[in-house]
Amino acid sequence: MTYGAETWTLTVDLIHKFKVAQRAMERAMLGVSLRDRIRNDEICRRTKVTDIAQRISKLKWQWAGHVCRRTDGRWDRRVLEWRPRIGKRSVGRPAGQTTLKRLEAAG
Secondary structure, three states: OOOOHHHOOOOHHHHHHHHHHHHHHHHHHHOOOHHHOOOHHHHHHHHOOOOHHHHHHHHHHHHHHHHHHOOOOOHHHHHHOOOOOOOOOOOOOOOOHHHHHHHHHHO
């Protein structure tokens, strides 16, 4: 369920969906239905499974530490240290090839 979680951009809504899915899986493991009206903390206590949000957070920090320790200049380290250009992009559609050729011909 957490494969590749190190690189996910998590939102509150996505974390909530993961928690709902985890609770559904835990209920299935215990053979408990929603009609039994057993609280989530009781289900967590019975299954002894770590919370998915905590697990993903731990994985993200482990990955960050792994990337920071690298010294071989891989792309992930370069992306981590990348700074965007200063200034703003020009407004409007980029100039086409024909416009550039006309400008060069006009000299």
